[in-house]
Amino acid sequence: MPEILPLAPTTTPREQLVDAANQASKDAAGKLYTPNGHTIAGFDCSGFVTYIYQKIFPHYLHLNTDAIESSALFRKVAFPQAGDLIFFPTGINPYDKKSYGNHVGIVLDGNTWIGSQTSTGVAKVKMLNPWWSSRTKFFLQYAMLA
Amino acid sequence: MRNFGWTVSLVTAAVLCACSAARLSTEQIYGSWRVAEVLCSGCAGPVLSLKGKLIEIGKEHVVNPVGDDCEGTLNSQFIKQINFRRALMGVGRTWPTAVREALAAKPKILYGFLTCNGVNYMQIALTSPDSAYYFEEDGVTLALARAK
Numbered sequence: 640m641p642e643i644l645p646l647a648p649t650t651t652p653r654e655q656l657v658d659a660a661n662q663a664s665k666d667a668a669g670k671l672y673t674p675n676g677h678t679i680a681g682f683d684c685s686g687f688v689t690y691i692y693q694k695i696f697p698h699y700l701h702l703n704t705d706a707i708e709s710s711a712l713f714r715k716v717a718f719p720q721a722g723d724l725i726f727f728p729t730g731i732n733p734y735d736k737k738s739y740g741n742h743v744g745i746v747l748d749g750n751t752w753i754g755s756q757t758s759t760g761v762a763k764v765k766m767l768n769p770w771w772s773s774r775t776k777f778f779l780q781y782a783m784l785a
Numbered sequence: 786m787r788n789f790g791w792t793v794s795l796v797t798a799a800v801l802c803a804c805s806a807a808r809l810s811t812e813q814i815y816g817s818w819r820v821a822e823v824l825c826s827g828c829a830g831p832v833l834s835l836k837g838k839l840i841e842i843g844k845e846h847v848v849n850p851v852g853d854d855c856e857g858t859l860n861s862q863f864i865k866q867i868n869f870r871r872a873l874m875g876v877g878r879t880w881p882t883a884v885r886e887a888l889a890a891k892p893k894i895l896y897g898f899l900t901c902n903g904v905n906y907m908q909i910a911l912t913s914p915d916s917a918y919y920f921e922e923d924g925v926t927l928a929l930a931r932a933k
Contacts, residue, residue, distance in 0.1 A: 664904040669863030669897065671876060735825060735832035739923060757879075758922045760898070762905040765853040770922055773831075 652695050652784060656722035659694040660745050660753050663687070667761040677701065682755035684743045688724065691745060696783050704741035712782045719778035725752045727774045734773035746778065809895045811861035813914045815842050817932035820851065824881045824918075825925040832925065839932055840919070847901070851919070851927060855901035864897035864909070872896060881926050884910075884918055 650658070666679045673681025677689055685703045692699040702710055708726060716723060727742040744754025747763065755761045764771055818840045823833055841848040847855035869877070869888050876896075877885060888894060888910070895911040908920040915931035 668900050668903055668905055670905075734830055735925060736829040737825075737827060737923065756922060758908055758920055759905045760908075763853075768853050769831075769850075770852065 653720060653722035655695045656691060656745065657747055659691045660747065663691060664753055664761045664763065667755075670760050672755050672757045672760050676755075682761055684741075684755050687753075687755040687761060688743055688745060692781070696781070699781075704743050707743055707779065708741065713779040714782075714785075716778050716780045719746045719780075720784075721746055721748055722781075722784055724779040724781070725754075725776055726779055727771070727776050730775055732770075732774050734770055739774070742774075808866060808893070809911050809914065811864050811895060811911075814861055814864065814895070814899065814909065814911055814917070815844060815859075817841050818917065818919075818929040819932040820919075820927050821930040822928035823925070824883050824928060826881065828925065835927060840929065842899070847906075849907075851921070852907070855906055857902035859906070860900045860903070861897075863900060863905075864895050864911070866893050867896045868892065869894055879924060880918075880920070881924060884926050884928075887928075888912060 663679065667682065670679070670681050672683065673686075674683050675686065676682045677686030682690065685701070685707060688707070689699065689701040702712075704726075707713060707724065708728065713724065719725065723746045725744045725746055727739070729738070729740050731738045742754065742756070744752040744764065746752050750766055751763050752766065753761065753763045756764070766772065820835050820838045820840070823836050825832060835851055838850045839848075840851060842859065844859050845857065847859060849855070869891050872894075873885060877888075880888075891912050896909070898905045899907040899909060910918045910920070912918065917929040919927040919929055921927060
């Protein structure tokens, strides 16, 4: 009687992205936002996206925020799903009337996204966060998730 | 007699020294804090209305009208005592001038991240049992005062 091996449950790339982001957020606890950082020792926002995406899509090449915004690998979507990107373009935040550069994070679910912010390093942010929800934003879907 | 006087002076000095250098405790981060001041050069708009808001930092729950609430376990393991002058050469370079000036007289502060469920949540500096700074996005800093 051949032994039947239990199969590991399969997960979708979107679920894997969420799992990877959650794990990285714990591994990066205590670490500051780091300009141009792309390791657990410190991330900037696009460095965090690259780190997570490369875990699931090894051929993903690093794109900075400007490159993400203009890349043909991403397309805007009206209704984001887990693993899509949330993108805050350069502009003035009505919350404090100051101008800010681009920022990018990864959607975890309908209520939360995750990214590396200057104030927190890698942290989860509610969609209704008073600071971030004041800024203009849109969502981007990676071609491999279409 | 003269020796006794010297001894008293030395003991008094030692006690004063010990008191002024008393270590702050991460336990003092917990409790109720009121936003005493919004430190933000050139800011306008709703952010200024954060002054007066109450932030409740509990060990299993944070009510935070400034950012997101935390439902879960708060941990202060990444909050450490740092030398302010050394901090100025690192992370403190980005702190507002008003914060740096206020901290200049504090030889030691507690600084770092509070985590919520193991993930970074608040970047905070405790400067005395009754005063702290909460560092928000892009240099905006909230001066916190213990709410009685």
